[in-house]
Amino acid sequence: MSGGLDAARAGAWVRRLAELVQERKDELTDLDRPIGDSDHGVNLHRGMTAAVAALDAGDPATPGAVLTAVGSALVSKVGGASGPLYGTALRRAGKALGDAGEAGTPELARALRAALEGVVKLGGAQPGDATLVDALAPAVEALEAAAGRGDDPAAAARAAAGAAEEGALATTPMVARKGRASYLGERSAGHQDPGATSTALLVRALADALEGA
Amino acid sequence: MKKLLNDPADAVTEALRGLAAAHPELSVDVDAKVVTRASGPTRGKVGLVSGGGSGHEPLHAGFVGHGMLDAACPGEVFTSPVPDQMLQATRAVDGGAGVLHVVKNYTGDVLNFQMAAEMADDEGVQVETVLVDDDVAVVDSTWTAGRRGTGATLFVEKVVGAAAERGDALGDLAALGREVVERTRSFGVALTPCTTPGSSKPGFELGEDQMELGVGIHGEPGRSTAPLATAREIAEASVAAIHDDMPLEGELLVLVNGMGGTPLMELYVLVDGVRAAVEGRGARIGRILVGDFVTSLEMAGSMVSLCRLTPQIAELWDAPVQTPALRWGR
Numbered sequence: 001m002s003g004g005l006d007a008a009r010a011g012a013w014v015r016r017l018a019e020l021v022q023e024r025k026d027e028l029t030d031l032d033r034p035i036g037d038s039d040h041g042v043n044l045h046r047g048m049t050a051a052v053a054a055l056d057a058g059d060p061a062t063p064g065a066v067l068t069a070v071g072s073a074l075v076s077k078v079g080g081a082s083g084p085l086y087g088t089a090l091r092r093a094g095k096a097l098g099d100a101g102e103a104g105t106p107e108l109a110r111a112l113r114a115a116l117e118g119v120v121k122l123g124g125a126q127p128g129d130a131t132l133v134d135a136l137a138p139a140v141e142a143l144e145a146a147a148g149r150g151d152d153p154a155a156a157a158r159a160a161a162g163a164a165e166e167g168a169l170a171t172t173p174m175v176a177r178k179g180r181a182s183y184l185g186e187r188s189a190g191h192q193d194p195g196a197t198s199t200a201l202l203v204r205a206l207a208d209a210l211e212g213a
Numbered sequence: 214m215k216k217l218l219n220d221p222a223d224a225v226t227e228a229l230r231g232l233a234a235a236h237p238e239l240s241v242d243v244d245a246k247v248v249t250r251a252s253g254p255t256r257g258k259v260g261l262v263s264g265g266g267s268g269h270e271p272l273h274a275g276f277v278g279h280g281m282l283d284a285a286c287p288g289e290v291f292t293s294p295v296p297d298q299m300l301q302a303t304r305a306v307d308g309g310a311g312v313l314h315v316v317k318n319y320t321g322d323v324l325n326f327q328m329a330a331e332m333a334d335d336e337g338v339q340v341e342t343v344l345v346d347d348d349v350a351v352v353d354s355t356w357t358a359g360r361r362g363t364g365a366t367l368f369v370e371k372v373v374g375a376a377a378e379r380g381d382a383l384g385d386l387a388a389l390g391r392e393v394v395e396r397t398r399s400f401g402v403a404l405t406p407c408t409t410p411g412s413s414k415p416g417f418e419l420g421e422d423q424m425e426l427g428v429g430i431h432g433e434p435g436r437s438t439a440p441l442a443t444a445r446e447i448a449e450a451s452v453a454a455i456h457d458d459m460p461l462e463g464e465l466l467v468l469v470n471g472m473g474g475t476p477l478m479e480l481y482v483l484v485d486g487v488r489a490a491v492e493g494r495g496a497r498i499g500r501i502l503v504g505d506f507v508t509s510l511e512m513a514g515s516m517v518s519l520c521r522l523t524p525q526i527a528e529l530w531d532a533p534v535q536t537p538a539l540r541w542g543r
Contacts, residue, residue: 029412033414033416033417034417037291037292037409037416037431038409038412038414038416039289039290039291039292039409039412042411043289043292046289075295075296075328076295076296076297077295078292078295079266079288079289079292079293079294079295079321079325080266080288080289080292080293080320080321080325081293081320081321081324082321083295083321083324083325084296084321084324084325084327084328085324122324123320123324176357177357177358178320178357178358179320179358180319180320180358180431182357182358183350183351183357183358183361183429183436184436185357185436187436187437
């Protein structure tokens, strides 16, 4: 039975995500090239650098405060569509966690559900539009199913990461209906969505942090 | 791709320092990336704020000055600015009569300006937004993020800027801006792709004998790739695409815009074709602007924007303007 998400593990989540983005920023940018403007990896890398700096400067005391601080840093530094969408997602998740010192699987599921609702409200995308929603929605569903089974947080996050990765892969044949890729119409099909791909990294980083990786 | 750069990561910051050095009539906050008129806000005048990714110069900072914008927020290259910038600009230009945001319809621009408008509203600054979406290449916009905002942005900034200068109220300026958008359509063609600073590869591949039809202004691919045509054929295709969407009639305000890498001579060759295509459809050129105004780094190609003039829009277009990139009558 692993522990839940406390402030230390939330910090580890953010730092692990920064590492994964750094490692895979060229790949994210390459995914963005044929359908967008080839900067997704660069933008997220800039945002995660700011997010880690915000954590170092503020040392937030609860997991909710960690996610709120990181969300605000992303909104302030990234720009484009990714900044508001990722920033809102993390801020909503942080707000949903409230002042609690530690989040178990049901609380994590509620937080990620709040993140998904925030993104959908802001961006207007639905599942199947080839956006980050196609990775985040299955991750939320996997977390909720895990909460129903009584899985511990690490196992639940692992299942969610797998679901997000599958969701990201499933965007490949889709015709994009939101974001810049939508301007390509049918030509957007055949490309994995960069936002869904980086969202899968976000959930994988959570699983890594909860496993102490 | 060879470029005049130091560290690509510093390109936007260094360009802003250069802009400040070249234009003492502008006040440039290099760290926050906010450009305002050095003269400060005008009491009782509505402030006009626009912004968007860098790489489209002179849009938007080049249009800050008398008769146009009060502030511009340049983002990273082809990336919209962040809400903090827009909020700072909004505060800086509020002369007590409210602030109008001119926003190009790209997801990032829309989301960030929306957040900034909410934050400004929380602080008690009245904000209205004009969304520019003039690009006819985006068909079936109910299934996409909607039409992109391109050349009409300049028309809105000039016409609404002149109306703001004479003291029109915020609500009237927003309505006027929407009328200009409603009456304007644009169509873009790329002959070459462009390469963002720091990137090793261009945004898309295009053969020597090919062109990209229906492009936006971010180096993204267009709707289709076609064999390279003559200037006359490109002019005809551009005007036809616009006419199919918005029948042309009467006098038109015309922008024949270079995308950053097209010689002025070629743009004038295109103008000759646009004139013929417009007149062939029973309309005529009432006002025209030719040159690089809404660019996409070093991309070769063109964007034709046509606005069906009204007497009021023509009068405001002719009104004096004094900005780094557009100036007449003053």
